[in-house]
Amino acid sequence: MIAKEIGLKSSRFHEDDMGSNAREAIEHVKVNDRSYLKLSQWNKRDHYHKSLKSLRKMALQYPDIERVDGRTLTAQQFRDKFEKQDQPCIITNSTEDWNVDKYWTFEQVYQRYKETKFKVGEDDKGHKIRIPLKYFLEYMVYNKDDSPLYLFESSIEDLKEGGKDILKRFKPHKYFLDDYFGLVGEKHRPPYRWFLMGPKRSGTTVHIDPLATSAWNTSLQGHKLWVLFPPHIPKCVVKAKGLEAKRIIHKDDLDEAIDYFLYALPKLIETEGANNLQLRMTVQGPGETIFVPGNWWHAVLNLDNTMAITQNFMSETNFDKVWRSVRKERPKFSKRLLKSFKKHRKDLYNRTQDINQQDGMNRFEMSQSSPTQLIHPLSSDTSSGISIKLTFQIQALVLVRVRAQVVPVARTQNDLQFLKHSLIINIIYIYANNNANKIQEFQNGLKNKNCFI
Numbered sequence: 001m002i003a004k005e006i007g008l009k010s011s012r013f014h015e016d017d018m019g020s021n022a023r024e025a026i027e028h029v030k031v032n033d034r035s036y037l038k039l040s041q042w043n044k045r046d047h048y049h050k051s052l053k054s055l056r057k058m059a060l061q062y063p064d065i066e067r068v069d070g071r072t073l074t075a076q077q078f079r080d081k082f083e084k085q086d087q088p089c090i091i092t093n094s095t096e097d098w099n100v101d102k103y104w105t106f107e108q109v110y111q112r113y114k115e116t117k118f119k120v121g122e123d124d125k126g127h128k129i130r131i132p133l134k135y136f137l138e139y140m141v142y143n144k145d146d147s148p149l150y151l152f153e154s155s156i157e158d159l160k161e162g163g164k165d166i167l168k169r170f171k172p173h174k175y176f177l178d179d180y181f182g183l184v185g186e187k188h189r190p191p192y193r194w195f196l197m198g199p200k201r202s203g204t205t206v207h208i209d210p211l212a213t214s215a216w217n218t219s220l221q222g223h224k225l226w227v228l229f230p231p232h233i234p235k236c237v238v239k240a241k242g243l244e245a246k247r248i249i250h251k252d253d254l255d256e257a258i259d260y261f262l263y264a265l266p267k268l269i270e271t272e273g274a275n276n277l278q279l280r281m282t283v284q285g286p287g288e289t290i291f292v293p294g295n296w297w298h299a300v301l302n303l304d305n306t307m308a309i310t311q312n313f314m315s316e317t318n319f320d321k322v323w324r325s326v327r328k329e330r331p332k333f334s335k336r337l338l339k340s341f342k343k344h345r346k347d348l349y350n351r352t353q354d355i356n357q358q359d360g361m362n363r364f365e366m367s368q369s370s371p372t373q374l375i376h377p378l379s380s381d382t383s384s385g386i387s388i389k390l391t392f393q394i395q396a397l398v399l400v401r402v403r404a405q406v407v408p409v410a411r412t413q414n415d416l417q418f419l420k421h422s423l424i425i426n427i428i429y430i431y432a433n434n435n436a437n438k439i440q441e442f443q444n445g446l447k448n449k450n451c452f453i
Helices: 020-033 053-060 075-083 106-113 133-142 163-168 180-184 241-245 257-272 319-329 331-344 346-358 413-432 436-448
Strands: 067-069 089-092 117-122 128-132 151-153 193-198 203-207 214-221 224-229 280-284 289-292 297-302 306-313 398-402 405-410
Touching: 020 117, 020 128, 020 133, 053 224, 053 257, 053 280, 075 089, 075 289, 106 133, 106 163, 117 133, 128 133, 180 331, 203 224, 203 257, 224 257, 241 257, 257 297, 319 331, 319 346, 331 346
Parallel strands: 067 089
Antiparallel strands: 089 289, 117 128, 117 151, 151 193, 193 306, 203 297, 214 289, 214 306, 224 280, 224 297, 398 405
16 A cells, blocks of 8 residues: 555565565664663554554644745845744745656666665664665554654665665755855765655654754655754753653653654643744645754654655855854864865854954964854754753753753742752762762762752
8 A cells, every 4th residue: 555655666575564574674773772671662663553643633733834836036135034043944845856756766766776785773872773765664654653754865876776866866955055165075075965755654853953053955756854953042942851760751652753742732732832842833745945054943744654865064144053053063164164264265264253253253263173162052062061051940940061061950039049049059079070979979969959850
């Protein structure tokens, strides 16, 4: 039935179950990609038998993302109305020159790349796990997993078979031609472009894209449910960590995109209020491209079997904030990027120097790495520096950010006094020095003061 719906003709997709070779390959991926799960636990919540129509209806209840017609929208109009304003949008009719029916149906992709090995997971050491596309498509047709595996290939140009051919089959939209990371060369830039194939119920949990880059995502087949939150909504809120701490939801409801949309998100909206969250929800269909500005939180769920291409970028418009993020989070790459700017685009090089001067930095500071560098409160980097953000709201809620994790820790005036003497004086020292005993001692102190961390 599924094979017929998505147009796969080979007899391998019209059997009762996966073939033995496909099953063996998929089980190898599962064991290594999610080592914490037994094979028997992949469908323990029985999401396969649950309708996702309620999620489509939920999306209609909340503010949508503005839709604009790609046949009439100019690049300048896009920049002025959306990119410069940091506002997401969906561009409809955006693949009319991509020959989707000729190159981007499931059947066409199968015929061209069935033997090509694509990334469908990572092991605990971060090594990519690849399998032939023919096996993944069998899995897409026959799986009954709660949160299926997701084909997520970033190194398209390095694929031994078909990579260069895939790159020839699409071209960046006229709205996203700026690509300043490209000045360093393909081998030296961070991952930025992905070919995606996601079975129904697969997806990605709440995150912001790296290095403050913006992104576009074009759906070639299928429908995706998106939820987006503006950058100023704290991480602990969008990830519903507070609801888990209060036992309003179970921790398992935060692990996978399907659980986040079915359980965590409705409770989050009920508790915090949609207006306070300022969320946007939309369903993206085939031929539509969504623009996600840098630092916007987002989660995605595949409502049916999908195929898409997505790309992150540094442009003229987001240059300043991306440069600041690169400079802080990827200092070695920032030096390489700076050298490329100086060689190929002196205007961009001069712009980085102006930004550094505005921020009170000089060349010596750019070459140093500080273990206690203060970072932006919403940075997605969890490996560099610490920062503390104290926000006094109703019930004197204090948000403390330690190693890029924002967590609520106090709600009373007594707790504020405790924080003033214990937190501010000690937290920078103990976390900067990574003293495990002191960290545990501090957390115990918070618990004794009826706080939680």
